[in-house]
Amino acid sequence: MSGKIPLHTLQTVFGYRAFRPFQEEIVTRLISGGDAFVLMPTGGGKSLCYQIPAIHRPGVGIVVSPLISLMKDQVDALRESGVAAAAYNSTLGEREARQVLARLHAGELDLLYVAPERLMTEGFLERLREIPLALFAIDEAHCVSQWGHDFRPEYVGLGRLRGLFPEVPLIALTATADVQTRNDISERLGLRDAEVYVTGFDRPNIRYTVVEKRKPFHQLTEFLATRPRDAGIVYALSRKRVEEVAGKLRDAGIEAAAYHAGLADGERSRVQEAFLRDDIRVVVATVAFGMGIDKPNVRFVVHYDLPKNIESYYQETGRAGRDGLPAEALLLFGYGDIPISRSLIESGNNPDQVRIELHKLNAMIGFAEAGTCRREALLGYFGERLKEGCGNCDLCLDPPESFDATEDARKALSCVFRVGQRFGAGQVIDVLRGSKNERIRQLGHDRLSTYGIGANLSAEAWGSIIRQLIHRGYLEQDLANYSVLKLTPAARPLLKGEETLMLARPRVKVAAPKKEPKRKGPAAVPTEYDEGLFQALRVLRKRLADEQQVPPYVIFSDATLAEMASLRPADPEALLRINGVGTQKLGRYGAAFLDVINSPSTA
Numbered sequence: 001m002s003g004k005i006p007l008h009t010l011q012t013v014f015g016y017r018a019f020r021p022f023q024e025e026i027v028t029r030l031i032s033g034g035d036a037f038v039l040m041p042t043g044g045g046k047s048l049c050y051q052i053p054a055i056h057r058p059g060v061g062i063v064v065s066p067l068i069s070l071m072k073d074q075v076d077a078l079r080e081s082g083v084a085a086a087a088y089n090s091t092l093g094e095r096e097a098r099q100v101l102a103r104l105h106a107g108e109l110d111l112l113y114v115a116p117e118r119l120m121t122e123g124f125l126e127r128l129r130e131i132p133l134a135l136f137a138i139d140e141a142h143c144v145s146q147w148g149h150d151f152r153p154e155y156v157g158l159g160r161l162r163g164l165f166p167e168v169p170l171i172a173l174t175a176t177a178d179v180q181t182r183n184d185i186s187e188r189l190g191l192r193d194a195e196v197y198v199t200g201f202d203r204p205n206i207r208y209t210v211v212e213k214r215k216p217f218h219q220l221t222e223f224l225a226t227r228p229r230d231a232g233i234v235y236a237l238s239r240k241r242v243e244e245v246a247g248k249l250r251d252a253g254i255e256a257a258a259y260h261a262g263l264a265d266g267e268r269s270r271v272q273e274a275f276l277r278d279d280i281r282v283v284v285a286t287v288a289f290g291m292g293i294d295k296p297n298v299r300f301v302v303h304y305d306l307p308k309n310i311e312s313y314y315q316e317t318g319r320a321g322r323d324g325l326p327a328e329a330l331l332l333f334g335y336g337d338i339p340i341s342r343s344l345i346e347s348g349n350n351p352d353q354v355r356i357e358l359h360k361l362n363a364m365i366g367f368a369e370a371g372t373c374r375r376e377a378l379l380g381y382f383g384e385r386l387k388e389g390c391g392n393c394d395l396c397l398d399p400p401e402s403f404d405a406t407e408d409a410r411k412a413l414s415c416v417f418r419v420g421q422r423f424g425a426g427q428v429i430d431v432l433r434g435s436k437n438e439r440i441r442q443l444g445h446d447r448l449s450t451y452g453i454g455a456n457l458s459a460e461a462w463g464s465i466i467r468q469l470i471h472r473g474y475l476e477q478d479l480a481n482y483s484v485l486k487l488t489p490a491a492r493p494l495l496k497g498e499e500t501l502m503l504a505r506p507r508v509k510v511a512a513p514k515k516e517p518k519r520k521g522p523a524a525v526p527t528e529y530d531e532g533l534f535q536a537l538r539v540l541r542k543r544l545a546d547e548q549q550v551p552p553y554v555i556f557s558d559a560t561l562a563e564m565a566s567l568r569p570a571d572p573e574a575l576l577r578i579n580g581v582g583t584q585k586l587g588r589y590g591a592a593f594l595d596v597i598n599s600p601s602t603a
Helices: 006-012 023-031 046-056 068-080 094-105 122-129 153-164 179-188 216-225 239-251 265-276 310-317 337-346 351-369 374-381 406-418 425-432 438-443 459-471 491-495 531-548 558-567 572-576 583-597
Strands: 036-039 060-064 085-088 111-114 133-138 170-174 195-198 206-212 231-235 256-259 282-285 298-303 327-333 402-404 475-478 484-487 502-504
Touching (some): 023 046, 036 046, 036 179, 170 179, 206 374, 239 282, 256 265, 298 310, 351 374, 374 459, 406 459, 459 502, 531 558
Parallel strands (some): 060 111, 085 111, 231 282, 231 298, 298 327
16 A cells, blocks of 8 residues: 555545544654654554554564454454454464464465464564564553563563564554653663654543542442443452452342453453443453453443552553543542552562552552542653643542642652652651651651651641642652652742642542533544434444444444534535544445434434
């Protein structure tokens, strides 16, 4: 397809009218043969960044994916759009595997999805040396890093690719990586000359809410009762809890199923397939479920228990609203969850890993306790700053009580400076409160000017202040150096008395939102559409999907249906202008959808 421009492929094959931010630059770089590192939020369009270059460049694009389910979703969607794609994994029978390899060697594939352990066998690498390669795409690239929240040993070998195939462009993609993880990914994959594209972490369509965990099952069913048609995921920490919650939901008449690693492979596959095909509304799962799940119409994610780190929370909540339509992330936060998570982490054998994971748990607790905008705290963890509150979280919609924290903040910042910016929050709080422990005396911290100046506040109150100073960008934690606190340039004017600071009083219980969120920027998808027509289009989509034996979203996403229900295209030319409708899908499904849109019953 060398004669076509990438935008033409985006429009005719994938049905999108325009590239999203950075997509076109990334596509152009790969087509020209350059490497790229891409950090883009879930639902931001990462897949197109390598799919379009693979179509345009000679040879086959090799996509490394950690999960068979993800491979299947991607391949199904590509085939529906008319792209020659296949997966090569352990689910294939001997005959199917031979057919895929034959197509590979015959040059008939644009994209081949493969697991890292299969790719890095000597036999498979030898095959690849015999055929033209368009590119390598390393999806879920955070799995390669020991600093990542989901490190996978089988990913480590991928570092050999750059040396084995120096002329083949390589792209690493992830939605979840702090600065330390990003640097480690680049180092391990040999991406020293790669262009780095960071599109930001914000998912403005997701409303983040944290409520105090009181009667969690009752809170969950109340939440679900207001969303009777929506699909979603409920995450719990233990298999026992997953089974219990799923069973009680079924008893309450809600279509729900359990998913965890202790189930038989066949049952896990059945549950996942039923969820993807909209036959089950709610999946109650451990973190074993969801990585790479391509279902764009997940409308909510509930955390029944506290996640172990912000990366997991961000990735799991990011499975909601991938289509850009409004979605919700609800966290039931109970202090009883903290010692359970902490003891699980401390039972590990690797001291460095235990230290890293404890730091990440403390950051997650800080997010749950945040008194300022949730999105501000969440994005701040990844080094991204908001200029103002997001308008779409519980704390923005129902603000907590605030107080003048200027003097307390100066005390905390001054103490961080006095201890040499070489200690973590625990030591700083001990100095502020005038602790008489042995370590304070050994280090001489009882002789500092800040020793005991904060004795009037509890350790919990100081912890809240320090966490908010981190969220607001006055302090940063150095994860690679035992989570020590360091001042940022923003701290200087506050210390010098040139500005004041209001912080929130600690609050965990949050009232229901009382007002609509403020919207920022142009909507990516329609906010108003004919609900009756939308539901009629969903019914048609489900019937067609069942006939094709694919998930409904593979045919069209909810966002595409919402746009149809808003604009009511009357003919094929108008339908082709709807985002998500390409020429292949127009030919296969256009007439059926136009019939429903133009039907008197939906007028």
